[in-house]
Amino acid sequence: MSDLVEFRNLKYLIAVAEEGNITRAAKRLYLAQPSLSTQMRGLEEALQVPLFIRDRNGVHATPAAEILITGGRELLKLRDGLIATARALHRVTFTPMRLGFSSFVDHALYEMVCSVHTSLFPECEIASRSGDNVELLLLLQKGEIDAALLALPISGSGFKTYPFTKSRLVVCMKSDDPLARLKEIAPAELQAKLTIFQEPKQHPEAHLRLMEMLDEVGIRGDVASKTTTPHNIQWMVESGQGYALVREGSEMHVGLVTRPVTGVTWTVDSALILGKSTSQKTVPGLIRELRKRLRLQVSPSSVSKPPRSVRPDIEDENLRLFA
Amino acid sequence: MSDLVEFRNLKYLIAVAEEGNITRAAKRLYLAQPSLSTQMRGLEEALQVPLFIRDRNGVHATPAAEILITGGRELLKLRDGLIATARALHRVTFTPMRLGFSSFVDHALYEMVCSVHTSLFPECEIASRSGDNVELLLLLQKGEIDAALLALPISGSGFKTYPFTKSRLVVCMKSDDPLARLKEIAPAELQAKLTIFQEPKQHPEAHLRLMEMLDEVGIRGDVASKTTTPHNIQWMVESGQGYALVREGSEMHVGLVTRPVTGVTWTVDSALILGKSTSQKTVPGLIRELRKRLRLQVSPSSVSKPPRSVRPDIEDENLRLFA
DNA sequence: TTTTGCCATAGGTACGAAGTATTGGACAGG
DNA sequence: CCTGTCCAATACTTCGTACCTATGGCAAAA
Numbered sequence: 001m002s003d004l005v006e007f008r009n010l011k012y013l014i015a016v017a018e019e020g021n022i023t024r025a026a027k028r029l030y031l032a033q034p035s036l037s038t039q040m041r042g043l044e045e046a047l048q049v050p051l052f053i054r055d056r057n058g059v060h061a062t063p064a065a066e067i068l069i070t071g072g073r074e075l076l077k078l079r080d081g082l083i084a085t086a087r088a089l090h091r092v093t094f095t096p097m098r099l100g101f102s103s104f105v106d107h108a109l110y111e112m113v114c115s116v117h118t119s120l121f122p123e124c125e126i127a128s129r130s131g132d133n134v135e136l137l138l139l140l141q142k143g144e145i146d147a148a149l150l151a152l153p154i155s156g157s158g159f160k161t162y163p164f165t166k167s168r169l170v171v172c173m174k175s176d177d178p179l180a181r182l183k184e185i186a187p188a189e190l191q192a193k194l195t196i197f198q199e200p201k202q203h204p205e206a207h208l209r210l211m212e213m214l215d216e217v218g219i220r221g222d223v224a225s226k227t228t229t230p231h232n233i234q235w236m237v238e239s240g241q242g243y244a245l246v247r248e249g250s251e252m253h254v255g256l257v258t259r260p261v262t263g264v265t266w267t268v269d270s271a272l273i274l275g276k277s278t279s280q281k282t283v284p285g286l287i288r289e290l291r292k293r294l295r296l297q298v299s300p301s302s303v304s305k306p307p308r309s310v311r312p313d314i315e316d317e318n319l320r321l322f323a
Numbered sequence: 324m325s326d327l328v329e330f331r332n333l334k335y336l337i338a339v340a341e342e343g344n345i346t347r348a349a350k351r352l353y354l355a356q357p358s359l360s361t362q363m364r365g366l367e368e369a370l371q372v373p374l375f376i377r378d379r380n381g382v383h384a385t386p387a388a389e390i391l392i393t394g395g396r397e398l399l400k401l402r403d404g405l406i407a408t409a410r411a412l413h414r415v416t417f418t419p420m421r422l423g424f425s426s427f428v429d430h431a432l433y434e435m436v437c438s439v440h441t442s443l444f445p446e447c448e449i450a451s452r453s454g455d456n457v458e459l460l461l462l463l464q465k466g467e468i469d470a471a472l473l474a475l476p477i478s479g480s481g482f483k484t485y486p487f488t489k490s491r492l493v494v495c496m497k498s499d500d501p502l503a504r505l506k507e508i509a510p511a512e513l514q515a516k517l518t519i520f521q522e523p524k525q526h527p528e529a530h531l532r533l534m535e536m537l538d539e540v541g542i543r544g545d546v547a548s549k550t551t552t553p554h555n556i557q558w559m560v561e562s563g564q565g566y567a568l569v570r571e572g573s574e575m576h577v578g579l580v581t582r583p584v585t586g587v588t589w590t591v592d593s594a595l596i597l598g599k600s601t602s603q604k605t606v607p608g609l610i611r612e613l614r615k616r617l618r619l620q621v622s623p624s625s626v627s628k629p630p631r632s633v634r635p636d637i638e639d640e641n642l643r644l645f646a
Numbered sequence: 647t648t649t650t651g652c653c654a655t656a657g658g659t660a661c662g663a664a665g666t667a668t669t670g671g672a673c674a675g676g
Numbered sequence: 677c678c679t680g681t682c683c684a685a686t687a688c689t690t691c692g693t694a695c696c697t698a699t700g701g702c703a704a705a706a
Contacts, residue, residue: 001406001443001444001608002402002403002406003330003331003334004608005330005402005406006329006330006331007326007328007329007330008326008329008663011326021683022683022684023682023683023684031663031664031665032664032665032666033683033684033685034664034665034666034667034684034685034686034687035663035664035665037684037685037686038663038664038685038686039663039664041685042662042663046608047406047409047410048410048415048604049409049410049413049415050413054683054684054685055672055683056671056672056673056682056683056684057672057673057682057683058683058684059683059684062413063412063413064409064410064412064413065409067405067408067409067412068405068406068409071401071405071408071409072405074401075398075401075402075405078394078397078398078401079325079328079398080325082390082391082394082395082398083324083325083328083370083391085390085394086370086372086387086388086390086391086394087370087371087372087387089386089387089390090372090373090385090386090387092371092372120324121324281371285324285327285369331694344651344652344653345652345653346651346652346653354694354695354696355695355696355697356652356653356654357653357654357655357656357695357696357697357698358694358695358696360653360654360655361654361655361694361695362694362695364654365694377652377653377654378652378703379651379652379653379702379703379704380651380652380703380704381651381652381653382652382653
């Protein structure tokens with residue numbers, strides 16, 4: 001009978017009780033609301049004890065549930081301690097997680113990955129390494145880093161690739177630009193003014209693809225200015241050297257605005273790429289957790305797939321990335 | 324990270340350590356050995372801690388595992404206590420489980436069902452009721468019992484049926500009978516001597532089916548003597564009134580033997596039948612546990628059965644049961 | 647040798663926990 | 677009074693994984 005109650009159930013119960021609201025608790029647990037609803041009902045069913053009084057604006061724990069909650073908190077804490085000591089006893093020393101990231105990957109994404117990693121493996125350090133795609137792929141190849149956050153597409157196959165959500169590319173311009181008064185920009189308007197790009201050598205495949213996309217709507221890619229970081233790009237736009245394409249939702253300097261381009265949806269993917277033969281044991285756990293939180297998906301090499309819908313709270317936190 | 328360790332894992336770990344042998348522990352847990360093997364390996368993987376030293380004749384817990392084991396025992400005990408108090412608080416009173424069983428169902432089976440039930444729901448009494456199939460089905464129909472152990476097939480549809488054992492029918496005769504020297508009895512030999520049967524009214528469908536089966540091998544069912552319990556049947560055989568068919572492996576009076584019939588495999592199924600609308604809340608848990616336990620019943624005593632025969636087929640009301 | 651008693655691996659099934667899409671109830675604001 | 681919002685619950689579908697069977701390898705016992 002008590003085998004029907006696992007730690008997971010206690011965790012869910014506690015979250016629901018603390019939020020007083022299943023929807024909110026589901027968000028906190030990175031679950032969908034109906035899943036949590038059925039879990040709670042299942043628990044009541046299994047124990048043959050009503051756990052919540054439901055009313056119009058949420059749920060409220062019954063006394064029996066309160067018992068489970070306080071006891072459950074205790075149990076969860078004990079479990080964590082127990083595991084920690086067992087692990088400590090065996091003196092598990094992690095080799096640091098060597099994580100690369102390209103400067104064209106959203107910093108928030110990088111930080112989220114790091115924070116997930118350290119929350120899962122507090123004892124494991126992260127050795128970061130930044131660079132452009134070409135460099136990082138080489139490091140992955142040589143086994144000098146364990147994983148990297150890169151923009152797709154990537155060359156070379158055989159890398160395990162976990163693409164994150166797509167985000168649109170929009171035009172970045174000065175807010176006093178005449179076109180800034182429009183809600184959308186026609187592709188033709190970009191001709192000759194879209195001149196600021198990331199240094200092509202940093203990511204030849206992505207650059208090539210971008211040029212193709214521009215070509216498809218009749219714009220000649222006119223790479224007048226090249227630079228290496230998103231910040232530099234914004235500075236160059238500020239100084240009036242032309243327009244640039246940036247990720248929708250990325251943080252903008254004051255005096256700059258972004259506008260979508262009519263009729264096209266250019267998107268960019270960020271992805272977590274694994275080294276071919278990593279000895280880093282934290283990788284599977286990391287992937288697992290990221291998948292749960294971000295709906296990350298696997299793809300054999302670099303073919304992008306339609307993403308499933310994004311978690312609402314992730315949208316809120318502006319974690320929509322190049323896709 | 325600790326979310327990868329559930330109570331289930333601790334339970335398994337403890338069992339393995341206590342037995343010092345995965346195979347034996349698996350048996351105790353009603354699992355298959357490879358399942359438990361992979362569970363243990365998964366746990367080691369998840370924790371990144373070796374838990375067992377494996378050698379030729381078993382496994383032996385590492386110090387880290389010992390920590391988990393003692394702590395795990397504690398946690399499991401706490402969980403049970405916690406659930407008990409939570410339930411107590413809500414003053415859950417079970418209505419007794421009203422269980423019927425026909426006298427033609429193996430008594431060991433009945434006892435197993437009862438013991439599983441009380442081990443799952445110690446607070447819930449069992450109100451037993453015996454009778455013949457017809458009576459018991461009527462009681463189920465009227466909702467006066469919650470479930471019954473019966474021999475299939477059953478008449479009347481809409482009953483949820485969980486068949487579990489298939490056992491062969493063999494001929495029961497006196498050990499000094501001339502035919503008793505043979506290892507098997509030819510069907511023709513039974514003609515006119517197979518005369519002792521269960522009272523047909525007790526289970527008309529089963530009786531009818533039996534007559535059909537006899538007919539298929541050219542024996543006319545010649546019901547000379549009728550009786551109501553397996554014991555009585557044996558007495559009648561003892562007193563020389565003829566042969567009878569009994570369940571293979573059932574306990575025999577001294578002076579009686581059983582012999583299989585050449586070329587045929589008559590079997591009889593026992594099943595747990597549920598009342599149409601039971602309010603008995605223990606039923607789902609009971610079913611669940613019985614399924615788990617009886618699946619493993621490959622070894623005990625009988626010839627190779629199709630192991631999945633234990634699996635209840637909910638759609639299947641009857642018919643495939645005698646085979 | 648063969649047999650026996652372990653555990654591990656491989657491959658498949660099935661059940662449960664997760665998902666999406668949608669409904670229904672209970673307000674609150676226009 | 678409707679309509680939009682905010683809940684939870686329902687009705688599906690999908691996917692992960694715990695479990696199964698079958699088989700293999702490896703020692704020690706027969």
